[in-house]
Amino acid sequence: AETGWWVAGSLFEGCNCELLCPCHVSFQQRASYGFCEAIWGVHIADGAYRDVSLDGLNAAVAAYCPGPAMAGGNWRTVLYLDQSAPPEQEQALLNIFSGEEGGPWARIAPLFANGRFETVRKLQILFSSKESRVRKLQIIGDGEVGSLEVEAILGADRQGVAKIINLHNVIHGLEHVMARSNYRIHDQVLRFEGSGKHGLYSEFRWSGP
Numbered sequence: 001a002e003t004g005w006w007v008a009g010s011l012f013e014g015c016n017c018e019l020l021c022p023c024h025v026s027f028q029q030r031a032s033y034g035f036c037e038a039i040w041g042v043h044i045a046d047g048a049y050r051d052v053s054l055d056g057l058n059a060a061v062a063a064y065c066p067g068p069a070m071a072g073g074n075w076r077t078v079l080y081l082d083q084s085a086p087p088e089q090e091q092a093l094l095n096i097f098s099g100e101e102g103g104p105w106a107r108i109a110p111l112f113a114n115g116r117f118e119t120v121r122k123l124q125i126l127f128s129s130k131e132s133r134v135r136k137l138q139i140i141g142d143g144e145v146g147s148l149e150v151e152a153i154l155g156a157d158r159q160g161v162a163k164i165i166n167l168h169n170v171i172h173g174l175e176h177v178m179a180r181s182n183y184r185i186h187d188q189v190l191r192f193e194g195s196g197k198h199g200l201y202s203e204f205r206w207s208g209p
Contacts, residue, residue, distance in 0.1 A: 007047030014181025
């Protein structure tokens with residue numbers, strides 16, 4: 001059997017900070033309003049956990065960070081997993097996002113309250129991208145539980161998108177595309193929404209032992 005794991009695809013985020021989110025530059029910096037309400041959307045284009053394929057799966061993480069900086073920890077977090085994933089894929093995703101199998105989430109999970117997700121939910125998760133400038137995720141349970149849409153900001157040439165490069169980040173890829181976000185989470189654990197706020201996306205690759 002194969003050992004280790006890797007996944008690659010699209011990662012996008014929205015939060016209640018104004019653009020650009022200070023926390024994205026460093027978790028040590030104070031959030032725009034002294035706390036953070038954030039959603040990360042994940043579309044895995046390709047990947048494998050040992051010998052289990054993870055191609056085409058979607059996931060999302062919603063978090064409330066009491067602040068004033070994200071480095072302070074005690075985040076309340078919910079992990080949303082693709083309900084189309086059979087048990088072996090579900091367990092693989094849980095191991096990756098919990099940080100139990102190394103990779104970037106192993107550095108983030110210690111910031112969660114009690115070091116773990118408060119809730120893990122399996123729901124329908126729909127991902128779409130259009131015109132290469134938009135990424136959208138919908139989480140659908142009994143009605144829409146949550147959504148995240150980011151639209152890239154045009155750069156100085158009014159044709160290409162505005163990018164941040166060579167910025168250290170734990171989970172994002174090498175080029176971060178700046179965007180505006182609209183997001184909403186209405187769940188038993190977390191309830192928040194925002195529009196025209198900080199947004200960003202990248203093409204990521206994560207791996208673990």
